[in-house]
Amino acid sequence: MKKIIIYGIVFLASVNFALAQNPKEIPLDQAWKDKIEELAPEKANFPFKKKKKILVFSLHTGFWHWVNPHTQAMIEILGEKSGAFEVTGSTDIAMMEKDKLKEFDAVVFNNTNAKGDYRNLFVDVFSEDASMDSVAVWKKASELENNIIQYVKKGGGILVVHGGNTMLNNSMEFSKLIGGSFDYHTKQQGFQVRIEDPSHPLTKSLPAEGFNHVDEPYFYKNAYEELDFHPLTYFNNAEIEGQRKGQEKTSGKTYVSWIRKDGKGRAMYISTSHNAQSFENAAVLAYFLDALQYVAGDVKVDETPIGN
Known part of the structure; x- marks a missing residue:
């Protein structure tokens, strides 16, 4: 009898672990928002003189992440509860025009995934305009990309979340701006997110020993190799399963x-945001608020x- 109970416990634990490796889509309902509201920090860690304006830009042409609306809702809750900022959400490409960008203190690129052909969100969108030939498409796409680069150089801030780095993935200029381009990810799995420097002001909200997380571990290319961040x-690396054959990394991080x-501005990248369950962690919410x-x-x- 005892063996049966023990085996039963082990089986259930195994089932729960397996399910945790591929979290299921959950609805963005009031119950979930209430949970995030309760877990969110009571106040901001850093003093602020005035409420800042944040744009959460969620346009995508490539892979759709079901977590996108949850991410925006999470950011709205953080801003409202802390009083640190007000949030505007949009999928309108016109928000990347100069006059629109300057209305905001920071922009969040929320899984702004581009298609695989060009890996250029703006080219994808403008290519659907029958009135524009390919020259006009690429010229306009280049203009909007430059708007973002200049926005940061002149003092703006951008937070790129998860697949948002594929927005202009083949552009070395954009890669340098955000610190790297997407190369590939493995299957979803549990892994330990470790802290580079627990004393850094932006990581103090996280446990010094790090935390276990379920996500798609991302690997990078282009400007990432320069480690200019x-x-x-x-x-x-040695803890990550399912790495690309022939490119396995068995050491390092x-x-x-x-x-x-x-320039005068700031860029930040956070990859661990593939599932809404990721936000059901008070420390992670505090980290996003700090970010x-x-x-x-x-x-x-x-x-x-x-x-390097």
């Missing part, structure tokens, strides 16, 4: 989130790049 969190100074305050210019921190 200040890392915040990482995973050990791959960064999960980082920050980068560019938003950073890109909005509320706090100055060490941004020294590690380089």
Whole structure:
């Protein structure tokens, strides 16, 4: 009898672990929002003189992440509860025009995935306009990309979330701006997110030992090889299963989130946001709030790049 009970417990634990490796889609309902509201920080960690304006841009032409509306809702809750910022959500490409961008202190690129052909969100959108030939399409796409780059250089901030780095994935300029381009990801799995420097102001909200997380571990290319950013969190490569054949990394680390100074502005990347369940963690919510305050210019921190 005891053996049956023990086997039963082991079986259930195994089932729960297996399910945890591929979290199911959950509805964005009031119950979920209430849960996030309860877990969200009571106040911002960093002082602010005025409420900042944040644009959450969620346009996509490539892979659709079901977590997108949850991410926007999470950011809205963080802003409202802390009083640190007000949020505008949009999927309108016109928000990337100069006059629109300057209305905001920071922009969140929320899984702004582009198609695989060009890996250029703007080219994808303008290619659907029958009045534009290919020359006009690429010219306009280049203009909007430059708007973002100049927006940051002149003092704006951007937070790129998960697949948002594929928005202009083949552009080395954009890759340099955000610190790297998407290469590939493995299957979803549980892995330990580790803290590069627990004393850094932007990681103090996280447990010093890190935390276990279920996601698609991301690997990067292009500007990432230059390591022209200040890392915040990482995973050990040897702990990641299902790496691309012939490119397996059995030592070293791959960064999960980082920050980068560019001109007068700031860029930050956070990859661990594939599932809404990720936000059901008070420490992670506090980390996002700190991240938003950073890109909005509320706090100055060490941004020294590690380089190669």
